Amino acid sequence: MQPRRQPPPAPGARAPRPAGPGLALLLWLVLQGAAAAPAGPAEDPGAPQAVGLPRGILQQAARAALHFFNFRAASPSALRVLGAVHEGRARVDPQKGCKVELVFSTESYNLEAGEDHLGKCSAQVFFKNQKPRPAINVTCTRLLGKEKRRQEDYRLYTQLKQLQSPFRGSLPDSHGRIEASLRPLWDLAFLGSSYVMWEKTTQFSQYYLAQLRSVNQWKMSGDAVDFDYTVLLHEFPTQEILPCRIRLIWYPGKPLKVKYQCQELQTPEEASGTVEGSAVAPTELIHL
Known part of the structure; x- marks a missing residue:
């Protein structure tokens, strides 16, 4: 039986991973004092980037927020995947890291035929300089109802x-x-x-x-x-x-x-x- 959804597709080509802390300073010099304009659709990696915003940072933040959301929800029936990023802003502190505020849409990971489980999330994601495990606060709406989720789980x-x-x-x-x-x-x-x-x-x-x-x-x-x-x-x-x-x-x-x-x-x-x-x-x- 063919599942409704396979593992998320790979994103488009990315630039090589920065290799040293000096690049974080370079990133800050580019972003200093600049607030990011609204982002384009997540599914168009070739679209022009907002002025001052590192390429792909909004999608990066949205996916990190969804990983965190899925883990904390602890519900296989509530699993979400990224739909599109609608807007976002990024600010960089050269001593601490990059803070991203964004709004994005999601879809249910396991869509049944004829169902349309869309939702919207707002999140704050803080990437610490050169460190994993971003700090995340995320709120999502239009989820599967609590009782339905309990039954499915x-x-x-x-x-x-x-x-x-x-x-x-x-x-x-x-x-x-x-x-x-x-x-x-x-x-x-x-x-x-x-x-x-x-x-x-x-x-x-x-x-x-x-x-x-x-x-x-x-x-x-x-x-x-x-x-x-x-x-x-x-x-x-x-x-x-x-x-x-x-x-x-x-x-x-x-x-x-x-x-x-x-x-x-x-x-x-x-x-x-x-x-x-x-x-x-x-x-x-x-x-x-």
């Missing part, structure tokens, strides 16, 4: 609890398909990966979930489902494929618990992540 939870044997293989398959019976595994992997992608995003790099390589389901005495995933994250603009092992514990209506380890050269503070003890900005879910 519990249905998915029941499917996961009834799995008879651990999944072995990759999702999507070589033809880009995900069988309906395996869709809950992908959705949960997408949910857990959102935390990892938010933590690793900087103003110069962003991540997409490219593939789910393996899943191990742990036996727990409690009601939560406990999975150990191996995923491949596609990083832009370097085009690197980053393998990450993610341990995820989830129960409908409860905060998501995530721990991970990625195979790459990292500084000690980036080597692994966990949701426990993280100081994060609030996420607001408003149902209209």
Whole structure:
């Protein structure tokens, strides 16, 4: 069965990743005192950039905000993907980083035939100089109703609890398909990966979930489902494929618990992540 939505498409070509702190100062000199004009549509990477705004920074901020939103919502049925960026402003402090304020539209990650789950989000995203894990405050409206979301999450939870044997293989398959019976595994992997992608995003790099390589389901005495995933994250603009092992514990209506380890050269503070003890900005879910 062909899924309604495949992993988000790769963005257009990007400039090489800045390699040193001197570029941050250069960026500031370009932006000093200049407020960004309204952004063009997200789907047109070739459109002229707003004066003083680094190329792609609004889309970068919108995707980071959505990674954070998806993780904090902790609901596979509430997963969102980027529609278009409508407006935004960026300001750079050479000592601290880049602050972006923006408004963007979203779509439901799993659209059913004939449904139109559009929404709008406003966000403040602060990229710290040369550091991952931007600080984010995001508010989204026109979401799936609370009761409908609870029912959908519990249905998915029941499917996961009834799995008879651990999944072995990759999702999507070589033809880009995900069988309906395996869709809950992908959705949960997408949910857990959102935390990892938010933590690793900087103003110069962003991540997409490219593939789910393996899943191990742990036996727990409690009601939560406990999975150990191996995923491949596609990083832009370097085009690197980053393998990450993610341990995820989830129960409908409860905060998501995530721990991970990625195979790459990292500084000690980036080597692994966990949701426990993280100081994060609030996420607001408003149902209209």
